[in-house]
Every structure is written in structure tokens, then in C-alpha cells.
Amino acid sequence: MFLxxxxxxxxxxxxxTMFVRGLKRKxxxxxxxxxxxxxxxxxxxxxxxxxxxxxxxxxxxxxxxHMLVEPNLCRSVLIAxxxxxxxxxMTQDGTWQMINTxxxxxxxxxxxxxxxxxxxSSREQAEGKHVPGYSTFNKDFESDQAQxxxxxMSTASSVQAPRNLQSNVWEMENPQENKGNFQKSLDQIFExxxxxxxxxxxxxxxxxxxxxxxxxxxxxxxxxxxxxxHCDGLETFSSPTTATSSSNCKSDLNELDHIVEILVES
Amino acid sequence: xxxxxxxxxxxxxxxxxxxYATEADIISTVEFNHTGELLxxxxxxxxxxxxxxxxxxxxxxxxxxxxxxxxxxxSHEPEFDYxxxxxxxxxxxxxxxxxxQNAAYFLLSTNDKTVKLWKVSERDKRPEGYNLKDxxxxxxxxxxxxxxxxxxxxxxxxxxxxxxxxxxxxAHTYHINSISVNSDYETYMSADDLRINLWNFxxxxxxxxxxxxxxxxxxxxxxxITAAEFHPHxxxxxxxxxxxxxxxxxxxxxxxxxxRHAKFFEEPEDPSNRSFFSEIISSISDVKFSHSGRYxxxxxxxxxxxxxxxxxxxPIETYQVHDYLxxxxxxxxxxxxxxxxxECVWNGSDSVIMTGSYNNFFRxxxxxxxxDVTLEASRENSKPRAILKPRKVCVGxxxxxxxxxxxxxxxxxxxxxxxxxxxxNIIAVAATNNLYIFQDKVN
Numbered sequence: 001m002f003l004x005x006x007x008x009x010x011x012x013x014x015x016x017t018m019f020v021r022g023l024k025r026k027x028x029x030x031x032x033x034x035x036x037x038x039x040x041x042x043x044x045x046x047x048x049x050x051x052x053x054x055x056x057x058x059x060x061x062x063x064x065x066h067m068l069v070e071p072n073l074c075r076s077v078l079i080a081x082x083x084x085x086x087x088x089x090m091t092q093d094g095t096w097q098m099i100n101t102x103x104x105x106x107x108x109x110x111x112x113x114x115x116x117x118x119x120x121s122s123r124e125q126a127e128g129k130h131v132p133g134y135s136t137f138n139k140d141f142e143s144d145q146a147q148x149x150x151x152x153m154s155t156a157s158s159v160q161a162p163r164n165l166q167s168n169v170w171e172m173e174n175p176q177e178n179k180g181n182f183q184k185s186l187d188q189i190f191e192x193x194x195x196x197x198x199x200x201x202x203x204x205x206x207x208x209x210x211x212x213x214x215x216x217x218x219x220x221x222x223x224x225x226x227x228x229x230h231c232d233g234l235e236t237f238s239s240p241t242t243a244t245s246s247s248n249c250k251s252d253l254n255e256l257d258h259i260v261e262i263l264v265e266s
Numbered sequence: 267x268x269x270x271x272x273x274x275x276x277x278x279x280x281x282x283x284x285x286y287a288t289e290a291d292i293i294s295t296v297e298f299n300h301t302g303e304l305l306x307x308x309x310x311x312x313x314x315x316x317x318x319x320x321x322x323x324x325x326x327x328x329x330x331x332x333x334x335x336x337x338x339x340x341s342h343e344p345e346f347d348y349x350x351x352x353x354x355x356x357x358x359x360x361x362x363x364x365x366x367q368n369a370a371y372f373l374l375s376t377n378d379k380t381v382k383l384w385k386v387s388e389r390d391k392r393p394e395g396y397n398l399k400d401x402x403x404x405x406x407x408x409x410x411x412x413x414x415x416x417x418x419x420x421x422x423x424x425x426x427x428x429x430x431x432x433x434x435x436x437a438h439t440y441h442i443n444s445i446s447v448n449s450d451y452e453t454y455m456s457a458d459d460l461r462i463n464l465w466n467f468x469x470x471x472x473x474x475x476x477x478x479x480x481x482x483x484x485x486x487x488x489x490x491i492t493a494a495e496f497h498p499h500x501x502x503x504x505x506x507x508x509x510x511x512x513x514x515x516x517x518x519x520x521x522x523x524x525x526r527h528a529k530f531f532e533e534p535e536d537p538s539n540r541s542f543f544s545e546i547i548s549s550i551s552d553v554k555f556s557h558s559g560r561y562x563x564x565x566x567x568x569x570x571x572x573x574x575x576x577x578x579x580x581p582i583e584t585y586q587v588h589d590y591l592x593x594x595x596x597x598x599x600x601x602x603x604x605x606x607x608x609e610c611v612w613n614g615s616d617s618v619i620m621t622g623s624y625n626n627f628f629r630x631x632x633x634x635x636x637x638d639v640t641l642e643a644s645r646e647n648s649k650p651r652a653i654l655k656p657r658k659v660c661v662g663x664x665x666x667x668x669x670x671x672x673x674x675x676x677x678x679x680x681x682x683x684x685x686x687x688x689x690x691n692i693i694a695v696a697a698t699n700n701l702y703i704f705q706d707k708v709n
């Protein structure tokens with residue numbers, strides 16, 4: 001089991017009040033004390049942002065699968081169906097828009113705590129100002145690459161067409177030579193996360209260093225840079241592969257735009 | 267069960283308690299055999315432990331029918347799939363007993379990929395007096411033998427041996443979630459996420475594929491098989507459940523590949539309860555035929571439903587297991603608890619159904635009186651031979667004494683696996699790595 005590294009203190013109860021669809025938006029008071037800064041602020045997350053947060057969570061869940069054992073297919077299918085459902089709804093609503101480009105590599109904490117922003121003051125949200133949500137991957141990742149010359153994936157040479165989300169997630173039949181490698185390096189990166197029990201969220205994130213935040217930034221940053229295709233929707237979020245060997249976490253994460261490239265399936 | 271469920275007196279005897287929890291001891295399946303004399307458990311470490319009920323004895327009436335360890339063996343070992351660079355867990359997903367046909371006991375145990383048939387037999391005599399070898403087994407020099415004797419059987423300490431008789435491997439690409447013995451006792455089926463195979467017990471190198479829901483293009487996959495079971499009496503009929511909350515009943519006489527169902531059970535969605543989590547919580551984690559064969563019971567995340575085989579459009583009974591979790595679904599999604607697969611069981615007379623919940627709670631529903639009870643399997647809260655006290659979860663507002671609030675529930679203590687004796691009121695409840703056996707009090 002893993003925990004999404006998005007928010008230091010995941011406001012469990014607050015999220016639950018958010019996710020009652022069709023009901024009046026509930027006001028949650030500061031009793032949960034999500035963050036010190038939010039104490040006392042009454043926030044009413046908009047439905048769109050609630051939905052976005054769920055989408056974020058689902059995509060991260062899909063991407064981070066168990067390293068050594070085959071991921072549970074049923075779970076993956078259910079999460080993917082949820083993602084698809086959100087995407088369909090967002091498409092109908094017209095909220096599935098192109099995201100303004102943002103440079104990658106900025107380790108801005110604001111970006112990564114997208115869910116945290118959801119819990120912030122309602123003023124910003126009520127104006128209909130959307131936190132930039134996910135867009136899709138596009139075929140061209142070159143622009144995103146942080147070129148600092150560290151080792152790249154040996155296997156992901158040419159840019160590949162975006163693969164469908166599902167097939168990347170559970171196509172087990174084709175041997176994925178790189179999957180094991182990437183998973184091992186992801187494993188290094190997320191070792192701390194995975195070994196923690198879900199109840200120790202606070203302890204967990206107290207140890208997390210910035211490299212983790214960078215990861216999430218990279219992911220969100222990269223995805224926001226890509227062009228949009230309607231049906232490309234969520235084709236992505238493949239289980240990335242990499243053959244990076246011994247680089248430290250930080251450089252691995254800087255190369256994540258290479259890494260999170262669409263998985264090649266031979 | 268005629269007694270009032272809420273006030274039934276239950277005594278408990280605790281077995282297999284470990285002082286500390288180790289990963290390998292997490293119980294992953296529990297199953298009584300057809301007479302209830304034996305109780306098998308499988309764990310995450312690939313071990314099978316079989317308990318046997320003691321014979322009743324006049325001299326020790328209070329020890330009526332206690333279960334003691336009968337046999338322990340390592341059923342599955344961890345494996346490595348070199349092609350995919352992935353480990354294959356040794357965790358025992360399911361155990362199913364075969365009906366007893368001779369002195370030995372037979373059971374099927376399965377992990378994600380391989381099903382094994384085990385023979386458990388007793389040995390209480392051994393031959394002595396061989397001609398060609400010593401008692402130690404060393405060969406004797408034939409030229410030194412001057413007379414012949416007939417070996418005789420002498421009693422020895424009871425030894426229970428488990429030997430693997432068949433290994434049914436390499437038939438599943440995906441993870442096996444169910445096995446079910448057919449009423450013909452010659453065949454059984456194994457189901458994984460996308461396929462169901464039919465085996466003959468005697469043949470290990472081939473199996474028949476009877477259900478295949480794998481789409482040609484994996485990108486179109488939206489539904490998987492979650493559980494499957496043969497009808498208890500009709501050897502041609504079986505059911506399988508899906509992650510979309512549907513149950514299909516198939517008849518093997520219609521065609522070799524049973525992709526077209528004979529019956530399709532699905533309850534229409536309740537629009538007022540619709541959310542992004544609707545599909546996930548509708549996913550069926552377990553399906554069980556009643557002993558009569560007339561009904562099926564399904565377990566999804568929040569409810570247990572009883573269906574009449576003759577009515578496909580909705581269940582005849584729905585029981586709320588822990589509806590107070592409905593407002594917590596997002597948290598439970600975030601920590602993956604929403605994907606927990608709870609099992610459900612019938613009692614011997616199909617009048618009571620039981621399933622597990624969180625905080626080491628388990629629930630029983632009496633179908634006749636419509637009463638239900640919540641009990642807890644924990645060492646702190648019950649002593650041996652003490653009556654179990656009903657528990658209550660309070661949802662909001664004032665919490666009465668002895669009630670537990672929803673926010674205090676421990677979601678790491680989940681009861682996924684339970685079993686009910688085929689004819690008596692004896693239940694086995696697996697709480698992580700502890701096995702609890704509860705029985706009706708003897709008056």
C-alpha cells in the first residue's frame with residue numbers, strides 16, 4: 001500500500017464531506033486543522049476541485065503499483081474506471097481544458113499541494129478559478145525534458161505514442177522488461193512511503209524530503225505542459241520504465257520526464 | 267437457528283493465538299470440511315494448518331468439541347516469474363475440501379497461480395520385521411539371512427502426514443481468486459480475474475477453459491471476475507461475480523465456452539446514492555450458494571445481498587453491514603480499504619448469514635427474524651468460554667457507553683475470512699493472524 005505524496009496531512013474527513021455528489025456543499029470547520037495556516041478558515045471546495053482531487057489521487061494510485069508483485073488487476077480496473085468516469089464528466093462539462101504552459105522543474109510547493117489548495121479559502125474557488133488540473137500527455141515530451149545530462153532511460157529512446165492507460169496498467173502478458181527495472185528505482189524512491197502503515201501519515205511526511213515533492217511537481221508539471229487531446233484523456237499515466245541504475249533520488253526525479261514517458265510495449 | 271440471535275449464548279475458545287504478529291501468519295482463508303470435523307486455515311506464508319475437533323468425552327464435558335492442531339504443512343512456496351520479473355506470492359488464497367471417500371482427507375489449496383491437491387492421512391502403525399533391512403533401514407547382507415519372517419504391523423504414535431498428490435500449474439495468466447469443487451467430485455474449477463478453467467482431478471497437464479472475458483484489446487477491459495462457485499447439487503451449473511456488481515449463472519451443457527450466461531443478476535443502481543465510488547463499492551467480493559442451492563449470497567463493500575435464482579432483476583434481501591462507512595468512502599479509497607474483499611458465509615440451515623467488518627467486528631443476520639448482531643473477535647474483549655457481548659457502532663451524536671464511534675474504528679483490523687460449521691453453530695473467524703472459534707454454549 002502506498003500513500004499519495006501530494007499533501008502532507010491528508011484531510012481525511014474533509015475530503016469525505018467533499019465527495020458527496022449532488023448534495024449541498026458542506027462547510028467544514030477548522031476542527032480537523034488540516035494545516036496550521038488553514039486553521040479557522042472555512043473552505044468550500046467546489047465540485048470541480050473535488051473531482052480534480054479525486055482524479056489526481058486515482059492517477060497516482062494507478063502509477064504507483066507494487067514493485068515486485070503483479071498489481072491487483074481488479075483494483076487497477078476499478079481505479080481506471082473511476083478515472084474514466086471523471087474524465088467523461090469533465091469532458092461533458094467542458095472543464096477538460098488545455099492547461100496553460102508552465103515550466104517544469106519548478107519545485108513549487110503550491111503546485112504539488114493541489115489538493116491542499118482545494119481546501120483553502122472558498123473565495124478563490126468560488127470565482128471559478130480552477131487550479132490547473134491534469135491534462136493529458138502528448139506525444140512530444142521533448143520540451144519537458146530537463147536537460148541536465150544525467151543518465152536517461154536506455155530503453156525509452158524514441159518518443160512513443162501515448163498508450164492507453166489501461167493497457168499500460170495491466171497488460172501483463174507482454175513481458176515488460178523495463179518494468180522491473182523502473183519499479184526497482186521507483187522502489188528506492190518510494191521505499192519510505194510503502195513501508196509505512198496508512199495510519200502514520202503524519203510521521204510519514206515528516207521524513208519526506210524535497211525530492212518527493214519534486215517528483216510530484218515533475219509529474220504535474222510535465223502533464224500540464226502537454227497538449228491536449230480529448231480522447232487522449234487519460235491514456236497515459238503509464239507505469240513508466242527506466243533503466244537508471246544508481247543515481248540518487250534527486251537526479252532520478254529530475255529525469256522523470258523521461259521516465260514518465262509512455263511505456264513502450266513491444 | 268431458532269434462538270434469538272441477539273441473546274444467543276456463545277462460548278469461545280481461542281486457538282492459534284500468537285503473542286506477536288508476523289507477516290507470514292496472517293490468515294488468508296478458513297474452511298470447514300464437509301462434516302465439520304476438520305477446519306483448515308491458510309496463511310500468507312503459504313502454510314496450511316488443519317484443526318481437528320476433539321471427540322466428545324463424558325469425562326471432560328466442558329471440553330466438548332474443542333479444535334486442536336491436527337496437521338501443519340507448507341503448501342506453497344514463493345516463486346519468481348522470470349519472464350515478467352515478478353514474484354508470485356505464496357499466500358494461500360483459498361482452500362476447499364473434497365468430500366471424504368476413504369480414511370484420508372483431501373483438500374485443494376491455491377495461491378495466485380497454482381492449485382494443489384493435498385492428501386492428509388494418518389499413520390498409527392508401522393511394519394516391523396523386514397527381512398532385507400534393519401529397523402534403521404540399513405540393508406542387510408542377504409548372505410547373512412538364515413530365516414524368513416513376515417513383517418507385522420505394530421502401533422506407533424499417531425502421525426499425520428500431508429502429501430501433495432496433484433499440482434495443477436501453468437493454467438492461469440492472472441491471479442486465481444476462487445476454486446470450487448463440483449458436485450460430481452470429479453472436477454473442479456479455478457477462476458482468475460479474466461478466465462475460469464475446469465479441471466479433472468486426475469489430469470494435471472490440461473484444463474478446459476469455460477469462461478473467458480478477456481477482451482481482444484486489453485485497453486477495453488473494464489470488468490473482471492471476482493469470485494466463482496459451482497452449484498451444490500447441479501454439476502453443470504456455476505455462477506461467477508464481477509467487479510461491476512453483476513452475477514452470471516452459466517450452464518455448461520449449453521456450450522463448451524460459457525461466455526453467454528444463462529442468467530444475469532444485477533440490481534438497478536440507486537440514483538440517489540450515486541457517486542464516483544458507486545462502481546467500486548458495488549464490486550462483489552464473494553459469492554456463495556446456499557446449501558439448498560436455491561439462493562446465492564453476494565458481498566459487496568457495504569452490503570450482503572441474497573438473491574433467488576429465479577429472480578434476476580434484484581436481490582430478495584439486502585443487509586447493511588456497515589453503512590456508516592458510506593460517508594467515509596473517500597478516505598477509504600485513499601487508504602485502499604475500499605478494495606478490501608470481505609467474504610460471507612451461510613449457516614448450515616441457510617437461516618443465518620455472516621460476514622466480517624472492521625475493528626475486528628463481524629456481523630450476523632438472521633434471515634427469518636430479520637435481527638442482526640455485531641460481535642467482536644478480540645482477546646481483550648472476551649475471555650475463553652465467556653459470552654460474547656454484542657457491539658454497537660454509533661454514527662453521530664451522543665455516544666452511549668460501550669458504543670464505539672465510527673472515527674475510532676481500527677481499519678487495520680479487518681475480518682475478511684469466516685467459516686461456519688456445516689451443521690452446528692460453530693464459527694471460525696480469522697482476525698489478521700489470530701483464529702477465533704466460537705460455539706454455542708453447552709447448557
